[in-house]
Amino acid sequence: MTRTAAALAQLPVSSALPNLRAALEEHGTAVLCAPPGTGKTTLVPLALAGLLDEGAPRRVLVAEPRRIAARAAARRMAWLLDESVGDSVGFTVRGERNVGRGTRVEVVTTGVLLQRLQRDQELSGVDLVVLDECHERHLDADTVAAFLLDVRETLRPDLQLIAASATTDAEGWARLLGDPADTDALAPVVEAQGTAHPVETVWAPPPRPVRPPHGMRVDPALLTHVAGTVRRALAEREGDVLCFLPGVGEIARVAGQLGELGGVDVLQVHGRAPAAVQDAVLAPGERRRVVLATSVAESSLTVPGVRTVVDSGLAREPRTDHARGLSALTTVRASQAAGRQRAGRAGREAPGAVYRCWDQAEDGRLTRFPAPEIKVADLTAFALQAACWGDPDASGLALLDPPPAGAMAAARRSLTAIGALDAQGQVSERGLRMARLGLHPRLGRALLDGARELGARTAAEVVALLSEEPPREYGNDLAAALRTARRGGDAYGARWRTETRRLSSALERSDTRQPAHRPAPAKEPASPAKGSSGKGPSAEDRAPALITALAFPERVARSKGAGSYLMASGTAAELPDGSPLFGSEWIAVAVADRPVGSAHARVRLAAVLDEDAARAAAAPLHSSGAEVGWADGDVVARRVERLGAIELRVRPLGDPDPALVREALLQGLAEEGTVLLKWSQKAGELRRRLAFVHRRLGAPWPGMDEAALLARADEWLEPELSKARRRADLARIDAGQALNRLLPWATGDAARLDELAPERLTVPSGSSVRIDYTDPGQPVLAVKVQEMFGLAATPEIAGVPVLVHLLSPAGRPAAVTADLASFWRTGYQAVRTELRGRYPKHPWPEDPAGAEPTRFTNARLRRER
The missing domain is CATH 3.40.50.300 (P-loop containing nucleotide triphosphate hydrolases)
Known part of the structure; x- marks a missing residue:
């Protein structure tokens, strides 16, 4: 018995082959669900290619998510056929290809298949594509599936497609691979029952x-x-x-x-x-x-x-x-x-x-x-692939999950900034060349532009270093890591040299004569900022810094001192202790992360940069103009030249736009509150009175809490606000006078303020006593006990009983009540007993409800009588 025959006899997937062939014959697509070890990766492609029987020969592509899986699957299938890889079965992964003239099953990574589809949308000569391990939901695999479905619908209805996995969302894939003209027509799901060991x-x-x-x-x-x-x-x-x-x-x-x-x-x-x-x-x-x-x-x-x-x-x-x-x-x-x-x-x-x-x-x-990667990953490469396919916003692609709108918009902005998309959002010639390089668009931009400035070989070396992060033992200085890689001797160095050769060849095949987005020629390093060491890159180390800055312009960073940096993106980053990059005024950050509990990023790999290279690489982030805002407790007006969040040059602005000043003052009020205004005692009392009425009656009476006042600040603080220029001017604005503008004058209700919330209340003694509205729920009347004699009913304001604080002749609290009648009956006698010995010159009648109210002592009362 041959190896293939033995495998067919042992592997359960063989029983599913008739149903799978029938599904493909009738529908052209199928979902294959087969547990691990059933043979879906190895026997199915061989059978469908006609390599296990006398069936018609067909060309089959098997797409795997990883290089190791692609190589292993090809070798296993070749072994089953008792052949060498490259005969009937071959493989292609990035940087390695082993395919012969007679190859009928080719195993490729999804990245390789993506590039092939962009070059040849019809997949000429291919009869069937198997998307293996589709449950992993890698972005390249989802993109390949969408492109293949588009090809089937528009160019190659004869191209057959299988989505295969051991653990997958079978229903979702069946819907995706179904008839696009009939959403209820799902692709057949073929299941192979596993006989895996327990x-x-x-x-x-x-x-x-x-x-x-x-x-x-x-x-x-x-x-x-x-x-x-x-x-x-x-x-x-x-x-x-x-x-x-x-x-x-x-x-x-x-x-x-x-x-x-x-x-x-x-x-x-x-x-x-x-x-x-x-x-x-x-x-x-x-x-x-x-x-x-x-x-x-x-x-x-x-x-x-x-x-x-x-x-x-x-x-x-x-x-x-x-x-x-x-x-x-x-x-x-x-x-x-x-x-x-x-x-x-x-x-x-x-x-x-x-x-x-x-x-x-x-x-x-x-x-x-x-x-799914499409939900959480950077979508820049996906957006470029979609644009090259002719669907820039990916709205016409059949995807299990649509790309998030925010991430897609960010990706398209990045592509526009590096010249991969034109002003209309369509892919440019430069973008097409980037896509063909088999790199993330950022690295593609760095390779193309860096080659013009530094030469193809040097640019390829650094981009290869950025494509796969070097081992930790290489250190965090990218220039030193490049020298270590060049010396070779380890597995990483071998992979780096292979990738460098691949990129160099890709550059040779690419039209690099186009001048788009070429960085400015190098200049002498800029003068160091005051207080910095001014350490800049050597001629040898300049290449890693420039390539990194071209790839990640928002990660260009300037020193804030003591190993701390500010990136152009606005992110703060810190060098690890002992880094050889300490003292550098500028660095280009290749790799950074955020440690647990830290508010700042940590630089894991970077290169020393100079300001001119930073300006050239991050040119789209450059801006210059007037900036007026609230900082350090006052209005600050400056003319600032920036590279993203990094301030390059700053000088005072003598005559700022009044509208910008006004916005800065409003910002200050929002940050620090109405305490910036002049609050006299009378103004504070008015605010509290209005707060009470608003609580009792609501509209049209305005709210007086901080949020409500700040929300209408531009309304009640005019015209004083437009005339103000600094914090001191805010402190001169009379808040009480300004608050009057918020009263409901248009409805006529403003005239009722003294009725609804009077400043003072006349008590039985004839005194006019100020009302305290500190508690907006209940006004407080603080008055001596003797002045309230004879008053049985508690006074009310806007229907709310006043909380009466009854005071001793010395003005100290004696009792608190919101029910005077009850107090005279039950509480007064205790107060009388306690205070009449202490204040014998004041009247303390046994019947306060029938007594004469007074502000005076007994002697004064006798004289007046």
């Missing part, structure tokens, strides 16, 4: 709570626990152990904690690992192995010998911090779908187990699927 789940949470991931940071306590769980799995289980970790740094840390394991090899596999290491992982080992891997090991390949999976429960996803102008990977909790994929690795060849490093109760709270 996988036991072992819940292995840390013994103590660990901090959740933040940015790129993972709690070291969790990594220590993962290493301990790997040791436990080795002791409790047989076979190899596959451990999933979020990134390269975590893999290295756990590998260090595992140390030397007797008789066990520790291998590290990730996207940056050399091809030889990746190939070794996919081949049977002579000794027992622990494979520490990122999510690259989730899909499309079998690691032979694995019987146990240890899952940290973490993954890395792209995020864009628009507020800080930073785009980076961030650590998140892996989805339930990712957890199933990872666990499935343990049951590929025999019964196995998965140790999950979290509590079982947490599992149900995990998201079902990974966040």
Whole structure:
């Protein structure tokens, strides 16, 4: 029996092939759901290409999300056919191609397929495309699917398309691949029932709570626990152990904690690992192995010998911090779908187990699927691809999730700034060249413009360095990292040289004679700012700084002193202690992140820059003009030259626009409040009276709280506000006089203010006593007890009983009541008993309700009588 025949007999996907062929024959599209290990990645393409029987030969493209998966799938299929890669089965990934004249199944990465579609929309000679592992929702994969559906609808209705995955939103993909003319006509869903071996789940949470991931940071306590769980799995289980970790740094840390394991090899596999290491992982080992891997090991390949999976429960996803102008990977909790994929690795060849490093109760709270990249990632590259396709706003593309409008608008602004889109939003010739380079548009811009200034080879070297962040041991000085890469000797250096050659070749194929967006020629470094060291780049180090600034103009940064910088984006950033970049007036930041609990970004990779290069690279961010605002407690009028948020030159502005001054004063009021105005006692009393009436009656009486007054400041403070020029002028505005403008004069209600909220109230003694409206809910009348004798009913204002503060002859509080009649009956006698001995010269009648009110002592009363 041949290898292929044996595989067909063993792999469950073979039973689904008849239904899959029928679905493609009738509809041209299908969704293939097949559990891990069923053969969907390897046997399905061979069968549909006619390589397993005497069927008609067809050309099949298989799109994989990762290079390691593409190479592995091609090698596995070639092995099944007992052929070499490049015969019937080949592969193409960035920087590597192994395809022959007779190749009928070609495995490519989604990025490669995207570039191919832009060059040849018809995909000439291709009969079928398989989008493998579509559940991962990478942006390139979603874009490829949209473009292929467009091709099917407009150019190639005969082109067949399969969306394949082990754990996917089958209904969503069926709707997407269905008939565009009939939204109810879904694409057929073909399921292959797996016969994967049982996988036991072992819940292995840390013994103590660990901090959740933040940015790129993972709690070291969790990594220590993962290493301990790997040791436990080795002791409790047989076979190899596959451990999933979020990134390269975590893999290295756990590998260090595992140390030397007797008789066990520790291998590290990730996207940056050399091809030889990746190939070794996919081949049977002579000794027992622990494979520490990122999510690259989730899909499309079998690691032979694995019987146990240890899952940290973490993954890395792209995020864009628009507020800080930073785009980076961030650590998140892996989805339930990712957890199933990872666990499935343990049951590929025999019964196995998965140790999950979290509590079982947490599992149900995990998201079902990974966040689609189109929802969270930087969309600049996607927007350029859509524009090159002829749909600049992507409104006509069939996508599972539409791109967020805000992120799409930001992407289009960036593309316009670098000349990839014209003023009408259409792709320019320059944008087309950027798209063909196979780079993010920012790096494409840096490569094209940097080549004019520095030469193609140098520009390619630096862009290759920016394409894949160098190892931490290379340091945070980009120029020094470039020198280290040039010396070579490590795996990163080998990948860097390969990418440099690819970019150099791409530049040769690109028309670089167009002069668009060429940076200004270099000048002598600008004079250092006062108080700075003025450290600038050497001639050798100038290239990394200029290329970085061209790629990330908003990350051009100027020193604020003590290792602190302000980027043109407005983000504050700090150098790590001991950085060789300390003392540099200008730097170009290539990589930055935000540490836990920090309000500032942290510079992880940068190069020394000079001001002229900064101005040239970030020219679209340059501005100059009058700025009038409220700063440091007063109006500040300046003429400022800026590079984004960075102030280049500042001088006083002698005659600012009065309208701008007025806006600055309003800003000051908004920040500091009406306390900036002149508040006399009378003005304060008026404000409190009006607040009381507003609370009682509402409109048309105005509110007097700070928010209400500030909302109408431009109304009640005119014309004084227009005449003011500084803080001192605000302090001269009579707030009481200004408040009168808010009274409801138009309705005639203003004339009733003294009736509704009188300043004073005449009491029985004949005194006119001031009312206190401090509490807008109830006015207060503070009056001596003797002056209220004979008054049974409590006075009211606007229907509200006055709160009477009854005072002793010395003006000290004696009692408080809102019910005088009750006080005379029950409370007065206690007050009389306490105070008449202390104030014997004042009247203290036994019956206050029938007594004569008075302001005077007993002697004065007798004389007046």
